Amino acid sequence: MTTTPSLEETLRDLRESFDQSFAIAPVVEGDGLEDILAVRIAGDPYGLRMREIRGLVATRRVVPVPSRRPELLGVAGHRGAVVTVYSLAALLGYPVDVAPTPWLALVGESEPLGFGFAAFDGFFRARGSDLRAAEEHGRATLHVRSVVVMGNQLRRVVDVPSVLRTLEARGEDVGSRKET
Numbered sequence: 001m002t003t004t005p006s007l008e009e010t011l012r013d014l015r016e017s018f019d020q021s022f023a024i025a026p027v028v029e030g031d032g033l034e035d036i037l038a039v040r041i042a043g044d045p046y047g048l049r050m051r052e053i054r055g056l057v058a059t060r061r062v063v064p065v066p067s068r069r070p071e072l073l074g075v076a077g078h079r080g081a082v083v084t085v086y087s088l089a090a091l092l093g094y095p096v097d098v099a100p101t102p103w104l105a106l107v108g109e110s111e112p113l114g115f116g117f118a119a120f121d122g123f124f125r126a127r128g129s130d131l132r133a134a135e136e137h138g139r140a141t142l143h144v145r146s147v148v149v150m151g152n153q154l155r156r157v158v159d160v161p162s163v164l165r166t167l168e169a170r171g172e173d174v175g176s177r178k179e180t
Contacts, residue, residue: 032128036157038150039103040119042094045155047148050123052160054106059085062101062116070096073116076104085114091163093142107160115163124150131157 035050057078062085064074071090075082085104090096101116131146134156143163144156 034126034128034131034148036124036126036148036150036155037105038121038124038155039105039117040121041092041117041158042089042097043118045121045150045153046117046144047150047155047157048105048160049157052107054108054112056120057104057106057114059101059104059114059116073101076114078104078106078112078114081111083112083114085116086167088115088117088158088163091115091143091166092158105160107164113164113167115160126150 036047037050037053037056039046039048057076059076062074062076065072071087073085073087076085077083083104083106085101087097087101088105097118099118101118103117103120104114105117106112107115126148131148134141134144134147141156143159143166145159145162146157148155148157
C-alpha cells in the first residue's frame with residue numbers, strides 16, 4: 001500500500017527545497033562571465049562592468065551648478081534624489097563637452113553619483129578570458145586597465161573604482177551632495 005503525501009508535507013518539502021536553493025552557491029560556467037555595458041564616450045567605444053555600477057539612466061535634464069571643476073556637469077533628479085553628475089569623457093581625459101548628456105551610469109556606495117556619457121550601444125556578456133590587459137593592445141589610458149572585443153570592435157573597459165578614487169583624492173565628497 002502506497003501513501004500519498006499530505007498537502008502539508010508537500011508544502012513543507014517545497015518550502016525546504018526553495019530555501020536550500022539560496023544556500024547553494026551559483027555555478028559559474030566556463031572561465032567566468034563579465035556583464036558589460038557597451039557605451040560611447042566622445043565617439044569612442046568603451047565598456048562599463050555591470051558589477052561596478054548601480055544602474056543606467058536615460059537622463060531627462062542635468063542642471064548646471066557653479067563649480068571650479070570642469071568635469072562636474074551639475075545635478076539631476078533620479079527617483080526623488082539629487083544625483084551629482086560628472087562628464088565621464090572629461091574624467092577620462094577628453095576635452096570637456098558641453099553637449100547634453102543623454103545617459104548616466106549611477107556609481108558609488110552610499111549615495112549615487114552619475115557619470116554622464118553620450119551613447120549607449122547595448123549590453124553583452126564576455127568570458128573572463130576575453131578581457132585583456134589594455135597595455136597588450138596599446139590602449140592603456142587614464143582609468144582603463146583592460147579591453148574586450150565585442151563583435152569586431154575593441155572596447156576599452158573603464159575602471160570605475162579608479163575614477164572614484166581619483167575624485168576622492170582630489171577632495172570630492174563622492175558620498176554626499178557637497179561640492180568643494
